[in-house]
Amino acid sequence: MACGSGRVIIQLVNEEAGPEARGPKLFRGQSYEAIRAACLSEGILFRDPYFPAGPDALGYDLLGPDSEKAKGVKWMRPHEFCSEPQFICEDMSRTDVCQGRLGNCWLLAAAASLTLYPRLLYRVVPPGQGFQEGYAGVFHFQLWQFGRWIDVVVDDRLPVRDGKLMFVRSEQRNEFWAPLLEKAYAKLHGSYEVMQGGHMNEAFVDFTGGVGEVLYLRGQDTPGLFTILRHALLKESLVGATALSDRGEYRTEDGLVKGHAYSVTGTHKLFLGFSKVRLLRLRNPWGRVEWSGPWSDSCSRWDALPTEWRDALLVKKEDGEFWMELQDFLRHFNTVQICSLSPEVLGPRPAGGGWHIHTFQGRWVRGFNSGGSQPGADTFWTNPQFRLTLLEPDEEEDEDDGPWGVAGGRGGRVPKCTVLLSLIQRNRRCLRAEGLTYLSVGFNVFQLLELWDSPRSRALLPKLLRADRSPFCARRDVTRRCRLPPGHYLVVPSATRPGEEADFTLRIFSERSHTAVEIDDVISADLQALAAPCTPLEMGLEHLFQELAGEEEELSAFQLHILLSIILEPARSPNRTPREIGLRTCEQLLRCFGVGRGRPREGGWGAGGCLWDRDPNQMLPPQHGRSLALHHFQQLWGHLLKWQATFDKFDEDASGTMNSCELRLALNAAGFHLNNQLTQTLTSRYRDSRLRVDFEHFVSCAAQLTCIFRHFSQHLDGGEGVICLTQGQWLEVATFS
Numbered sequence: 001m002a003c004g005s006g007r008v009i010i011q012l013v014n015e016e017a018g019p020e021a022r023g024p025k026l027f028r029g030q031s032y033e034a035i036r037a038a039c040l041s042e043g044i045l046f047r048d049p050y051f052p053a054g055p056d057a058l059g060y061d062l063l064g065p066d067s068e069k070a071k072g073v074k075w076m077r078p079h080e081f082c083s084e085p086q087f088i089c090e091d092m093s094r095t096d097v098c099q100g101r102l103g104n105c106w107l108l109a110a111a112a113s114l115t116l117y118p119r120l121l122y123r124v125v126p127p128g129q130g131f132q133e134g135y136a137g138v139f140h141f142q143l144w145q146f147g148r149w150i151d152v153v154v155d156d157r158l159p160v161r162d163g164k165l166m167f168v169r170s171e172q173r174n175e176f177w178a179p180l181l182e183k184a185y186a187k188l189h190g191s192y193e194v195m196q197g198g199h200m201n202e203a204f205v206d207f208t209g210g211v212g213e214v215l216y217l218r219g220q221d222t223p224g225l226f227t228i229l230r231h232a233l234l235k236e237s238l239v240g241a242t243a244l245s246d247r248g249e250y251r252t253e254d255g256l257v258k259g260h261a262y263s264v265t266g267t268h269k270l271f272l273g274f275s276k277v278r279l280l281r282l283r284n285p286w287g288r289v290e291w292s293g294p295w296s297d298s299c300s301r302w303d304a305l306p307t308e309w310r311d312a313l314l315v316k317k318e319d320g321e322f323w324m325e326l327q328d329f330l331r332h333f334n335t336v337q338i339c340s341l342s343p344e345v346l347g348p349r350p351a352g353g354g355w356h357i358h359t360f361q362g363r364w365v366r367g368f369n370s371g372g373s374q375p376g377a378d379t380f381w382t383n384p385q386f387r388l389t390l391l392e393p394d395e396e397e398d399e400d401d402g403p404w405g406v407a408g409g410r411g412g413r414v415p416k417c418t419v420l421l422s423l424i425q426r427n428r429r430c431l432r433a434e435g436l437t438y439l440s441v442g443f444n445v446f447q448l449l450e451l452w453d454s455p456r457s458r459a460l461l462p463k464l465l466r467a468d469r470s471p472f473c474a475r476r477d478v479t480r481r482c483r484l485p486p487g488h489y490l491v492v493p494s495a496t497r498p499g500e501e502a503d504f505t506l507r508i509f510s511e512r513s514h515t516a517v518e519i520d521d522v523i524s525a526d527l528q529a530l531a532a533p534c535t536p537l538e539m540g541l542e543h544l545f546q547e548l549a550g551e552e553e554e555l556s557a558f559q560l561h562i563l564l565s566i567i568l569e570p571a572r573s574p575n576r577t578p579r580e581i582g583l584r585t586c587e588q589l590l591r592c593f594g595v596g597r598g599r600p601r602e603g604g605w606g607a608g609g610c611l612w613d614r615d616p617n618q619m620l621p622p623q624h625g626r627s628l629a630l631h632h633f634q635q636l637w638g639h640l641l642k643w644q645a646t647f648d649k650f651d652e653d654a655s656g657t658m659n660s661c662e663l664r665l666a667l668n669a670a671g672f673h674l675n676n677q678l679t680q681t682l683t684s685r686y687r688d689s690r691l692r693v694d695f696e697h698f699v700s701c702a703a704q705l706t707c708i709f710r711h712f713s714q715h716l717d718g719g720e721g722v723i724c725l726t727q728g729q730w731l732e733v734a735t736f737s
Contacts, residue, residue, distance in 0.1 A: 006720030008530070008713045010523035012675075013724050024142050024149040027188065032140035032153050045077070045137030046155045051187040053157040059193025060433040073166065075157040077137060078176050087130045087139070089175045102167045104195040106240075107185065108285040109261040110203035110339075111168075111178060113238045116265060120236070120341075124207050125177050141184040144209035146426045146505045147359050152184040159192070167192065171287050171319075194432045200240035200261045201477050202429075204339030208238065211355075211422040211509045213479040215336040225336070226278045226326055230267045232338045239264035241282065244334040255292040255322075256332055257284065264336070265321065268313060272304060279313075280329050284320035295323045340420060340509060355420075355509040358516040360386060362676075363503045364495055367660035367691035368683040369676070372498035373472055375444060379498050381461040382661045384506075384676070385519040386491040387452060388445075390417040390484055392512035414485055420509035421445070421470065422479040423493050425502050429476065440496040441504070442472035443480075448488040452519055464490065472496045490519070499691075521673040523730070525709035527720055529642075529671025537634055541567060545633055554595075554627035557587040564640075579644065579656075585700045592707035593636040594626035643702050646670045647695050657692035666698065672705050677727075678734050685735070708733060 028050045039046050051057055053075035055065035063069050078085035114121045129139050140153045158179050159166040168182045185206070186192040201212025215225070232239055245259030252258060266281035279295060295301055297316045305313075313323065340355060362384045364370035371379035393415030421443060428438050446464035467489060470480040493506050508516050537545070544566065548559045555563065561583045568579040581589075628636065650658040650666045658666060663686065664679045674682070686697040693701075713719045725733070 006527045006718070007524045008527065008709050008716065008720060009722045010712070010730060011722050011724050012523070012727050012730060014726070024151040027150050027152045030153040032138060032151065035138050035153060036134070036136045039136035039138060040134065047137075047157075048153070048155040048187075051154065051183075053155070053159075057186065057191055058159060059191045059196075061193065062196070063191070063193040072161050074160050076160045077156050078158070078174075079131060081160055081163060082174050082176075084174055085131045086172075086175050087180075088125070088127075088177045089170075089172050102192060102196060104167075104182075104198065105261045105285050106198040106200045107182070107195055107203040108168055108178075109240050109263045109283075110200050110207055110238060111181065112283055112285055113204070113240065113263040113265065114207050117236055120208060120238075125181060131176075139180050139184075141181050143185065143188060143206050145188070145206065146424060147361060149209070150188065152188050154180060154183045154187055156180060158183065189429050190433060194429055198429075199337065199475060199477070200242065201337045201339060201479075204238045204240070204337065205424070205477060208339055208341050210237070210339040210341040211357075211420050211479060211507055212337060212339045212477050213420060213422070213481055215338070217330055217334055217336065225330075226267065226269070228338070229264060229280065229336070230269075232340070233264075233267060236341055238339040238341075240337045241329070241333045242335045242337070243332055251289065255290050255296070257286075257289060261285065262333075268323075270305070270309065278326040279323045280326060281321065281323050282329075283322075287320045288318055290318065290320060290322040291324055293324070293328055295325050295328075297322060355511065356513050358508045358514070360506045360516075360518055361503075362493070362506065362518075363680070364501055365680050365684060366499045366501050367687050368663075368680050369661070370495060370499050370501060371661070373442060373444070373494045373496045375462050375464075375466065377498065379661060380492075380494070383492050383494045385452070386493075386506060386508075387448065387517050387519055388419070388489045388491055388508060389515040390419060390486050390489070390510065390512075391514070392417065393486060394418050394511050416483045417486055417514075418511045419482050419484060419514065420479060420507075421482060421491060422477060422507045422509070423470070424478075424505040424507070425476050426505055427503060438474045438476055439500050439502050440472050440474045441494065441502070442470040442478050442496070443491055443493040443506075444469050445482060445484070446490040446492065448490050451488060452490065461490075461492075518676070520676050523675050523678070524673045525705065526671035527713065530706055530710045530713060537637060541637070542630070545630060549630070552627070554629050555590075555633065556627060557583060557590050560590065560628055560633075561586040579695050581696055581699060585696055585703075588700055589636060589703055590626045590628055592703045592710075593632050593639075594628045595632065639703070639706065640699065643670060643699055644695070647698050651695075655692075657688075657690075657694045658698070660687035660691045660693050663687075663693050663698070663701070666693075667702065667705070670702055672702070672709070674705075674734075678731065681731070681735055705734075 030050065035046055047053075055070055058064075058070050058073065059067070061067070114124060124142055126140060126142065137156050138153060139156060140151055142149050142151050144150070156176070158176075165179055168178050170176070170178050182192075182195075185203075186195060189195065199214075201214065204210060205212045215228070217225075229239060241262050241264055243256055243258045243260055243262070247259070249257055249259040263283045263285065264280055265283055268279045268281070270277050270279070282291070284290065290296060292298070297314065302310050302314050315321065364384070369382045369384055371377065371382040374380060394417060423441060423443055425438055425441060428436065444466055445468040446461075447467045448464070467484055468480065468482045470478050472478070491506070491508075493504060495502065508514065544563060545555070546553070548563055549555050561581065564581045564586065568581065646666055646669045647658065649669065650662050660683050663683050664674070667674060667679075682701055683693075686693050686701050688694070688697075712723050716723070
């Protein structure tokens with residue numbers, strides 16, 4: 001191949017999604033309809049093989065098989081301990097969800113809020129289920145998990161102790177949607193015990209697919225808080241509050257429970273004479289134990305209101321629900337949690353307006369893109385990067401602090417865009433039984449003065465002006481409501497400490513439209529990087545080749561290994577660690593640069609450069625029966641010299657290795673530009689336990705890529721152009737060896 005300056009580009013195309021990708025994903029592949037039909041046909045009640053009723057379903061420690069709390073537990077179906085069980089009673093309300101012997105008030109408070117909006121409830125709790133006609137002992141629920149709705153099937157065997165449900169129950173003792181929903185959540189995460197302790201926003205998000213944010217209260221009127229809560233409920237957002245405690249749950253003299261999660265179910269503003277009173281309605285998920293202070297059910301202040309107001313607002317009943325004035329709320333509660341709902345859930349835009357959303361899936365990988373949270377650190381630039389463009393400012397609010405509230409030049413007002421950035425750690429709750437907890441994570445937001453289309457080096461990122469920053473904390477969901485002027489921004493999610501690994505989901509919600517893309521490279525290679533070298537071999541090197549090749553005039557992998565072990569000795573690079581190329585890598589080099597003894601395969605590519613044969617063996621040269629003639633060795637040696645020069649540039653301490661996070665930069669210098677997913681895969685493959693990449697592994701990686709792109713270029717007009725592959729085809733080809 002002649003030397004050139006063009007490029008071979010791999011364009012990834014989306015595979016057309018099948019019907020199964022459009023609906024909820026079946027957890028464990030279990031279909032409610034199929035299971036129910038099979039059980040009815042056989043005349044049996046369903047017994048779930050994937051979440052069997054027994055000790056393991058309860059837990060692993062405090063609820064483990066040998067624990068005191070697990071003794072005497074029986075697994076019973078509702079009709080075995082309750083007469084005329086119902087799935088959902090007609091008069092279902094937010095007061096139906098009552099906590100049992102499990103510290104999951106965060107989950108139950110969210111479930112209670114769900115009952116305020118029937119269409120939200122029926123998304124999670126599909127209708128048409130019951131204990132009467134068509135009953136087969138099987139029920140199903142739909143929960144949102146990191147960008148996808150999951151349909152979870154459970155049987156109706158519930159943990160019972162002393163004739164009563166151990167965990168959540170309904171105030172109406174013959175209603176069972178809440179206990180069965182709790183069981184579905186336990187199945188999804190591995191056991192009931194993993195639900196012990198959590199934050200209400202986790203459940204809010206899992207029940208709605210919305211984005212949860214936390215407002216930290218400071219014991220005084222937070223500007224605009226009442227308006228934020230009123231607008232959130234108007235948008236059908238789910239709202240909760242927590243009275244934090246440093247010594248667990250305990251009841252105060254005025255009827256509040258510290259260390260406990262409450263639902264915020266309503267707001268009301270009224271005037272008493274010349275005084276403005278702002279009231280919040282809250283609910284204790286226990287279904288009892290209420291606030292006894294001002295504006296409680298028995299407070300005399302209600303007597304000063306007109307009868308119609310009092311009748312509309314006050315319900316004198318021990319149902320766990322009560323009114324509280326905003327100032328009292330601020331004194332007793334530490335956080336407010338709001339879950340804003342997505343257009344998918346809301347349907348037509350609600351009266352308060354909807355949201356525009358982008359969702360990205362990622363992973364922090366040790367030695368590749370887990371660079372820590374400090375912008376000045378050497379590894380920070382390796383973190384995942386996402387470009388956000390905000391163009392339309394919010395509409396002006398009519399009270400409290402609106403989006404025009406920051407002074408601009410000469411006393412003017414700078415328009416602002418409201419954007420919610422939400423970072424979620426995926427699948428960490430399931431790992432509690434293995435002793436793993438949530439990492440401390442968060443994100444930085446930088447202002448961009450120029451557009452970035454590909455990952456930038458360590459020199460550029462620290463120079464950016466930081467526009468905002470989330471708290472970094474050990475929670476599943478870390479969300480921040482940012483108020484940013486229109487413009488371009490770089491969002492950099494990270495774990496606090498470099499090297500920590502986890503899967504994450506980043507979501508971007510804005511009130512007005514926005515654009516968002518992951519900063520990633522176009523997959524390509526310079527033809528010059530693939531071209532045969534244009535310089536002849538040194539005379540001594542050619543003689544050495546001929547001596548080893550003998551009469552065959554071609555080298556085997558073993559002979560190539562001997563040759564390279566001689567010519568790559570330290571004498572050629574006296575200040576550096578010896579270069580070594582093992583026999584296995586020599587076999588790979590023969591596959592890439594040698595000639596097979598059999599006839600070459602035909603075809604494999606459709607019109608326009610689109611792949612039609614997915615077998616990677618059809619795309620690359622045969623693996624066996626290959627040898628290396630002199631002119632092929634000349635090409636190989638030219639590449640080795642270029643790769644060695646590139647490697648030496650990144651092996652700054654002459655140790656014979658480079659930092660694995662620099663593999664991307666080294667491959668870029670060698671002429672290869674790869675997307676994040678493949679770079680991550682290659683880094684994990686070629687790094688060692690010390691997160692280093694040695695010369696042999698760099699050669700192996702570069703040779704593999706050279707082989708792939710050279711093969712592609714042979715099917716393109718003039719050796720350059722665009723090849724179309726699906727994401728799956730590209731990964732299959734690029735990681736084949």
